Amino acid sequence: MNPEVIPLHQIRAMYDAHTVRLYQAFSDEIADSALASGRFVSPPFKLERMTWVKPSFLWMMYRAGWGLKDDGQRRILAIDITREGLDWALSHSCPSHPDEGMSREDWTKLKDASPVRIQWDPERDLFLQPMEHRAIQIGLSKEAVQRYVNEWICRISEVTPLAREIHALVQQGRVVEAKSKLPVEQPLQ
Template identity: 40%
Template sequence: MLTLAPYLAQLSAWPSSGRHILAQFDADSIVVYQAFRAEIAEEAVRLQRFGRGFSLGRMSWIKPNFLWMMYRSGWATKTDQEHVLAVRLRRAFFERLLGCAVRSTYHHEYWPSHEAWQDAVRSSDVRLQWDPDHDPSGNPVERRAIQLGMRGATLREYAGPAILEVVDMTDFVATQRVLARAPYAELTVPTESIFEPVVVRYAKSAREAWPPS
């Protein structure tokens, strides 16, 4: 079960800039979000894992930040993103994603050559992006939000063994959508705080993307 709190009550506790993983988590789990068309989402909720409608043949992206998911899905109004799922994952699995993630774009300050980065991309099942976070109205803020893309064996693990719970957030999103305009006095969102990975040994690519400062 997800915990919820007023948006404005949480805003003052969130950093206004920098790269941060904002998420709902505990010692054993972390919540991430994805948006799908109805049949994929409904099947996942019923099975408590992803079923046949979920594509294992392409990169799939997860977002631990609820408002980042709301921005990307237009508060569940974009085509094929009308149903929002909260997926509670094993924390150890999420930590492992961070440990083997490779940035999705080449940065010369992190890699000796473009070819070296391409080799890392080919050898890893996980991509990492830091993108501008957004307020509830969709306006960009200085803070950066993380999203992680998965493929191959890692995606297959995500689709089933890594999942502890699948929650349909669609009705909740619909009730909050009409409140997602300034001054946000009545807007409620899942509680989130800064997630600090306990993994201390990272793959080279993840060290270059982490820590976020």
């Protein structure tokens, strides 16, 4: 049997017919207020800042160091948003870096007109090592942040205990068991 060949750029996520799961890491203050109210509350959440969401659990673990990297990323939240919200974000996005050959002026115009940035970074394995294919990161700013916070979020849950459990299993060399606990992420269709 051949292992699955994953395209270089493919959005893989945990999703159903109505929602898509994204991940973010936050401080205790932001996580506690979001979990208590079922949405991000400003303050402490900053609506005026770009906020980056990731559908890849392992990329989030890499970014936040399993929630152990620093106090600002100690709590890992799973945010289920509407499929329509994600579709809107992707259709109002531009790459986080200019395409080859694009002039600085054209890049600035595109960036200013787009409330969403897309960045593709190497996906990570259980040991947080880079893989061949890429995981998408989605940066939400301006109108996109407002829509995210006020319209798209269906549910916020904490996955910090799951992250710590998987991390402990990896450290103990129990890789098969750790892998069995990962969220099932499929190509988004």
